Amino acid sequence: MPAPVPSEGLAGSEKLAGGKSKAELRAERRAKQEADRALKQTKKVESTPAAALAKPRLQPSEPQSMVKRVPEHVQVDDPAAQKRLAKKLERQQVPLRPDYGAKVNLFSHLHQYSRKMPLTQQMSIPSTAIHPAVVRLGLQYSQGLLNGSNARCLALLQVFRQVIRDYSTPPNEELSRDLVARLKPYISFLNQCRPLSASMGNAIKYLKKEISGLSSTLREEEAKGKLQGSIDGYVREKIQLAAEAISKYAFEKISDGDVILVYGCSSLVSRTLCDAHANGRAFRVIVVDSRPRLEGRDTLRRLVRKGIRCTYVMITAISYMLPEVSKVLLGAHALLANGSVMSRVGTSQIALVSKAYNVPVLVCCETYKFCERVQTDSFVSNELDDPDDLILPGKGGAHLRGWKENSSLRLLNLVYDVTPPELVDLVITDLGMIPCTSVPVVLRVKNVEQ
Amino acid sequence: MPGAAEKESELSERIEAFVARLKRGGERLSSEEAARQTVGLLRKIIGHGRWGSAGELMALIRKEGKRMTAAQPSETTVGNMVRRVLKIIREEYGRLHGRSEESDQQESLHKLLTSGGLSEDFNTPYPPLRANVIEAISELLIELEGTTDNIAMQALEHIHSNEVIMTVGYSRTVEAFLKEAARKRKFHVIVAECAPFCQGHEMAVRLSKEEIETTVMSDAAIFAVMSRVNKVIIGTKTILANGALIAVSGTHTLALAAKHHSTPLIVCAPMFKLSPQFPNEEDSFYKFVSPQEVLPFTEGEILSKINVHCPVFDYVPPELITLFISNIGGNAPSYIYRLMSELYHPDDHEL
Numbered sequence: 001m002p003a004p005v006p007s008e009g010l011a012g013s014e015k016l017a018g019g020k021s022k023a024e025l026r027a028e029r030r031a032k033q034e035a036d037r038a039l040k041q042t043k044k045v046e047s048t049p050a051a052a053l054a055k056p057r058l059q060p061s062e063p064q065s066m067v068k069r070v071p072e073h074v075q076v077d078d079p080a081a082q083k084r085l086a087k088k089l090e091r092q093q094v095p096l097r098p099d100y101g102a103k104v105n106l107f108s109h110l111h112q113y114s115r116k117m118p119l120t121q122q123m124s125i126p127s128t129a130i131h132p133a134v135v136r137l138g139l140q141y142s143q144g145l146l147n148g149s150n151a152r153c154l155a156l157l158q159v160f161r162q163v164i165r166d167y168s169t170p171p172n173e174e175l176s177r178d179l180v181a182r183l184k185p186y187i188s189f190l191n192q193c194r195p196l197s198a199s200m201g202n203a204i205k206y207l208k209k210e211i212s213g214l215s216s217t218l219r220e221e222e223a224k225g226k227l228q229g230s231i232d233g234y235v236r237e238k239i240q241l242a243a244e245a246i247s248k249y250a251f252e253k254i255s256d257g258d259v260i261l262v263y264g265c266s267s268l269v270s271r272t273l274c275d276a277h278a279n280g281r282a283f284r285v286i287v288v289d290s291r292p293r294l295e296g297r298d299t300l301r302r303l304v305r306k307g308i309r310c311t312y313v314m315i316t317a318i319s320y321m322l323p324e325v326s327k328v329l330l331g332a333h334a335l336l337a338n339g340s341v342m343s344r345v346g347t348s349q350i351a352l353v354s355k356a357y358n359v360p361v362l363v364c365c366e367t368y369k370f371c372e373r374v375q376t377d378s379f380v381s382n383e384l385d386d387p388d389d390l391i392l393p394g395k396g397g398a399h400l401r402g403w404k405e406n407s408s409l410r411l412l413n414l415v416y417d418v419t420p421p422e423l424v425d426l427v428i429t430d431l432g433m434i435p436c437t438s439v440p441v442v443l444r445v446k447n448v449e450q
Numbered sequence: 451m452p453g454a455a456e457k458e459s460e461l462s463e464r465i466e467a468f469v470a471r472l473k474r475g476g477e478r479l480s481s482e483e484a485a486r487q488t489v490g491l492l493r494k495i496i497g498h499g500r501w502g503s504a505g506e507l508m509a510l511i512r513k514e515g516k517r518m519t520a521a522q523p524s525e526t527t528v529g530n531m532v533r534r535v536l537k538i539i540r541e542e543y544g545r546l547h548g549r550s551e552e553s554d555q556q557e558s559l560h561k562l563l564t565s566g567g568l569s570e571d572f573n574t575p576y577p578p579l580r581a582n583v584i585e586a587i588s589e590l591l592i593e594l595e596g597t598t599d600n601i602a603m604q605a606l607e608h609i610h611s612n613e614v615i616m617t618v619g620y621s622r623t624v625e626a627f628l629k630e631a632a633r634k635r636k637f638h639v640i641v642a643e644c645a646p647f648c649q650g651h652e653m654a655v656r657l658s659k660e661e662i663e664t665t666v667m668s669d670a671a672i673f674a675v676m677s678r679v680n681k682v683i684i685g686t687k688t689i690l691a692n693g694a695l696i697a698v699s700g701t702h703t704l705a706l707a708a709k710h711h712s713t714p715l716i717v718c719a720p721m722f723k724l725s726p727q728f729p730n731e732e733d734s735f736y737k738f739v740s741p742q743e744v745l746p747f748t749e750g751e752i753l754s755k756i757n758v759h760c761p762v763f764d765y766v767p768p769e770l771i772t773l774f775i776s777n778i779g780g781n782a783p784s785y786i787y788r789l790m791s792e793l794y795h796p797d798d799h800e801l
Contacts, residue, residue, distance in 0.1 A: 104665050105638075106678060290670035291645045297749065304752045311757040314645045314744055315670050316700030320736065320761045346670030349703055356706050378674035390666060392648055399651040400666065409658035412640075412667040417674035 198334030266331020339421030505572035620649035621685025693768035693783030
């Protein structure tokens with residue numbers, strides 16, 4: 001019968017044509033599901049603590065695993081994690097820094113160190129395991145002599161540059177592997193002195209990638225020169241040129257007659273304001289400061305030296321000052337992938353009160369500080385500073401001086417806090433002016449580039 | 451009579467001393483102390499002063515009251531007590547004059563319209579007036595002494611166990627409130643130190659002596675830790691007639707952070723802090739002290755080129771406040787204006 005045949009044939013060919021694609025699709029889907037399932041299995045296996053222990057021994061040139069390892073410095077209340085850390089530090093000949101003072105319950109998962117007990121007291125100096133420049137840098141960090149995200153990162157890169165210059169490959173070793181292994185104890189040491197900032201973490205990641213990406217055909221001198229060149233390039237591009245670009249963008253946002261409020265000490269914000277003033281804008285600045293760090297006084301001195309008109313208040317007085325403020329310019333320690341801004345403690349408060357008074361909040365941040373971490377509150381990942389800093393100097397400190405004997409009294413000295421993205425109006429980066437929520441887009445573009 | 455003249459000079463000396471103490475303001479007179487001393491002084495004025503009728507007495511009190519409030523405008527309890535005494539005088543006079551209590555209230559619109567020129571004529575002298583007024587003022591003094599205990603008695607109704615309570619600075623009322631609750635319940639307190647004077651340190655030490663788990667932190671961390679706080683309990687300097695607060699500097703930030711996290715803000719304040727003033731200009735009540743605490747003179751190099759401010763008080767609008775706990779119980783901010791009409795007479799709002 002002719003009639004059904006062509007239809008059948010038609011239907012058959014359709015099915016064949018559509019079916020082939022359908023079958024293809026089905027096969028593709030099945031393959032993808034298998035791949036996902038395999039990945040989940042490896043994820044489950046890898047995310048056990050044993051795997052986390054195995055990780056430091058892995059070569060860094062292995063592909064990036066999808067598993068995020070929880071950093072040790074937020075797992076202080078986990079005795080297993082602390083034991084692992086102690087073993088690792090012993091292996092690297094880096095001393096373990098003891099915690100100090102009773103901690104507030106909410107923050108028992110973080111370290112709390114005392115400035116009076118630096119790490120170097122437990123080391124023999126000169127130390128054979130740690131380069132002396134690194135020891136000096138670690139001391140500068142832990143004593144609070146070097147503060148600020150950019151300053152710490154720059155100092156770190158300079159020290160590593162010196163380390164690379166002084167490095168010589170031992171016989172029968174490859175530079176790209178041995179140098180990374182040599183850097184690991186230094187990084188642990190610096191971490192023990194003061195937890196690494198996001199900018200430092202990103203810089204170290206870049207450096208490790210550069211080192212392991214060196215071709216083995218290069219001679220030692222050439223390789224060292226190339227590394228030093230890439231460090232210089234990183235500093236120039238990501239820090240110095242980025243600061244210039246941000247300053248230019250921010251200049252557009254500052255108008256004559258503005259009253260700008262700044263908080264604490266941010267090298268980027270100070271530079272922006274000094275450049276704007278040098279370019280002829282007429283504005284005045286209100287510097288807000290808070291105890292116990294009193295970093296605003298550094299900003300104040302810098303600005304006054306350039307001839308900018310300043311006012312100085314404590315953070316409790318912002319409700320009085322805000323009605324006359326036209327915009328708020330803040331610096332950032334890191335920008336997180338969910339759009340939150342991690343910055344010095346008190347920044348979120350300023351953003352909140354500014355929002356209540358309808359004053360725009362602008363955050364200045366270079367792209368190398370963008371972090372893939374996400375955080376919603378200021379508790380899970382933070383830093384606790386020396387609690388003795390809260391005690392007033394002189395006779396005002398009589399109340400709190402005996403706080404250690406008092407079992408019901410605790411002192412809390414937080415270093416960072418997280419500002420939710422809805423309180424920030426604009427982020428000025430070296431790529432332009434973006435809203436807070438575009439941070440993951442920038443991160444993705446950066447990852448694709450690399 | 452030499453005796454009376456002596457008493458008068460002693461009285462005026464006392465008033466001068468009080469006014470000078472208020473003006474100096476150095477020793478941080480507590481509000482309760484100021485209220486008690488004001489009432490004591492006014493009682494003496496009524497007892498020893500020369501006056502014939504209620505009208506003369508009220509004019510005398512008003513004159514002295516104006517002088518005392520002018521010495522330290524930020525110490526509003528002085529003016530509040532003067533107004534309370536004036537209301538007591540009016541009441542006692544009314545009772546003696548034979549008027550019923552009802553017509554004293556200016557509630558009804560009808561009465562307002564039909565009364566027309568109802569001006570109280572306080573010129574009829576009544577001998578028992580002096581004794582009655584002094585008795586009523588003694589009752590007022592007793593009430594003043596019991597305010598902190600009355601407020602503290604309500605503590606257990608508002609604090610449950612394992613709570614995290616935040617407070618700022620040093621308030622005697624809040625200290626008594628929390629101590630009373632700590633006798634039966636276990637909770638944590640976070641104290642914001644309130645720079646630059648850091649009264650929060652003293653508060654924290656006192657609370658920790660009662661075995662309350664206390665944490666002291668800098669004011670910069672208020673928003674950072676607010677997400678874990680269950681209640682915010684604060685004291686205040688003054689309660690304004692619209693239910694707003696004039697409290698220690700930093701309280702507005704605390705109130706905004708509490709609102710952002712929907713945390714209830716409870717104000718513990720006795721009724722003698724309620725002032726019949728409305729906030730007319732936002733910054734007319736600001737009081738500044740020497741900025742020595744903010745930027746010490748050791749920074750002299752830049753001091754001459756900058757402005758430094760050290761405001762002592764903050765204005766907190768009523769929509770950020772959840773509850774007022776006072777010696778007469780708990781009230782919402784929207785009810786404060788009614789309480790005011792019970793305590794003060796509208797003619798006395800302007801001294």
